[in-house]
Amino acid sequence: MRILIYGINYDPELTGIGKYTSQMAEWLAGSNHEVSMITGMPYYPEWKVNEAYRGKLWHTERKGGVRIYRSPLYVPKKINTPKRILHEFSFLLGLLPIWLFTLCQRKYDIVMYVSPPFHLGMWPYLYAKLRGAKFVTHVQDPQVDAAKDLGMIKSAGLLKWMFRIENFILKSSDAVSTISPGMLKKIEKKGIPSSKISVIFNSVDTNSIFPLLKEQSLAREFDLSLDDKVILYSGNIGEKQGLEYLIEASKRFRDRPEVKFVIVGSGAFKEKLLALSQQEHCSNVLFFPLQPNEKLSELMAMADVHLVLQKQQASDLLMPSKLSTILAAGGCPIVSAVPDTSLYKIIDENRLGIVVKPECVDTLCEGIETALTSDLKVYKLNARRFAENYLRTEAIMDKFENNLIKIVRSPASIKRELVDENNLEISN
Incomplete structure (x- = not known):
């Protein structure tokens, strides 16, 4: 054709x-x-x-x-x-x-x-x-x-x-x-x-994006310790994501220096987000530029948990493109989604990650705490299997x-x- x-x-x-x-x-x-x-x-x-x-x-x-x-x-x-x-x-x-x-x-x-x-x-x-x-x-x-x-x-x-x-x-x-x-x-x-x-x-190309050990990740390149607990957001930094709630959540983990919120990406909302982070003195929030495709597996492996955030009104309008990369890399995502939406069902019914209420700092922090204190092996295995079977x-x-x-x-x-x-x- x-x-x-x-x-x-x-x-x-x-x-x-x-x-x-x-x-x-x-x-x-x-x-x-x-x-x-x-x-x-x-x-x-x-x-x-x-x-x-x-x-x-x-x-x-x-x-x-x-x-x-x-x-x-x-x-x-x-x-x-x-x-x-x-x-x-x-x-x-x-x-x-x-x-x-x-x-x-x-x-x-x-x-x-x-x-x-x-x-x-x-x-x-x-x-x-x-x-x-x-x-x-x-x-x-x-x-x-x-x-x-x-x-x-x-x-x-x-x-x-x-x-x-x-x-x-x-x-x-x-x-x-x-x-x-x-x-x-x-x-x-x-x-x-x-x-x-x-x-x-x-x-997603499951041959080029795949699970790696944290020791094989970009952690050292980003000046992070392998003992750090990395909460990673990677992708577009726009208004639809509601990333201001990430900044609010980071404030509640200030007394835990091993917990790092890492934002990798660019977008129309980045300057405002940077300013908000500085205004709130969030030294545990780190910003890095987008990484080339050949480094995606290494980037994903750096994270203990991934964030897939959207505002409530967009939670059934959009299927976050970053999710397919996270799943292929065998990552555990924390996803903001409303019950009965297709995104919520896919994550919940297949045990791919942790679902939290959109635009709610309390449930986001609860999700992060759950992820940091739980065995995520089942989520990670299911994530990779889902990517191989469906994506x-x-x-x-x-x-x-x-x-x-x-x-x-x-x-x-x-x-x-x-x-x-x-x-x-x-x-x-």
Whole structure:
């Protein structure tokens, strides 16, 4: 198949949506499909254009068997809602020359766009209509729902307009995929037929990310003792995570110098979090930059327990991408999730970690104390087994590839292939 993928985030971004889109595109290219990617200059999660791409405008390259078309975009130094909207629209408009070239020169079997941003789907929708390609939407993050539920956009009129565009794109798609059962249910409630929707979990390469001993970790490189109890948060430092509660929790462990809260990552909220940590004199909170993919196993092995935090309103909107890496490394996560959400069920029913109430310092501290004083062997064994059984790149991408083939060959027979939550059990 000739496949065109379109999204704002892509390699060499080390975390978030770009990481998984890159894995998807390169796997498809490695499976004898012709794959092209339309994207912007890499900037995430630092919100700064990658040094290797600064000063470039429209740019074409090839990597991992994928032809990559890049366009310039506005990247604000300080993030707020108006600047984020301007950032996304600058990308939408900057791509016009690339889309005109693509429309005139190339015919693809499938054009797939990765959301968010939600409104980017207009370009691939037009291409699919004019060139007769199949149009697929892959939802990594329900952006409009999150903007409403987290209070990021308060204008009822603007939200109504955003929901209308999102609904038009979803209903116009030949197929829709998303990354969790909870997000699938959200899409169904928007009036999208269940026959068009499938769940494709974010995959993890279990061959390159695997359990290691703490002695093999980055602990010494980070100037930590092997006797330290490390509470690790690694990933995007954004508003949705509620990381201010981590700072509050750290204050209750000040009298235990062996307990270290380690934050590895970058993002729009990092400066505020650093300032809050300094303001509260949290010397037991340490910040480090993102680590390259080849060091992820060593990074994960440094932790006694991992934090996967989200605000309450986002706990069934998002499936944290960092979770798959933690599970592959055989880590024990403390996950903030609301009961009856898909995230809560997956963690609780499979005994993958400790679930705590979102935005609650008391239960977070209780979870940390439980983790530090318990034998976590069962959780860690279950975590690795779950990753091997359900999140392995080969299994996830085989399913995704088969879905794409069905869309191209017999669109009327597209079937929903949702992983049954009741089958996500692992014997202990």
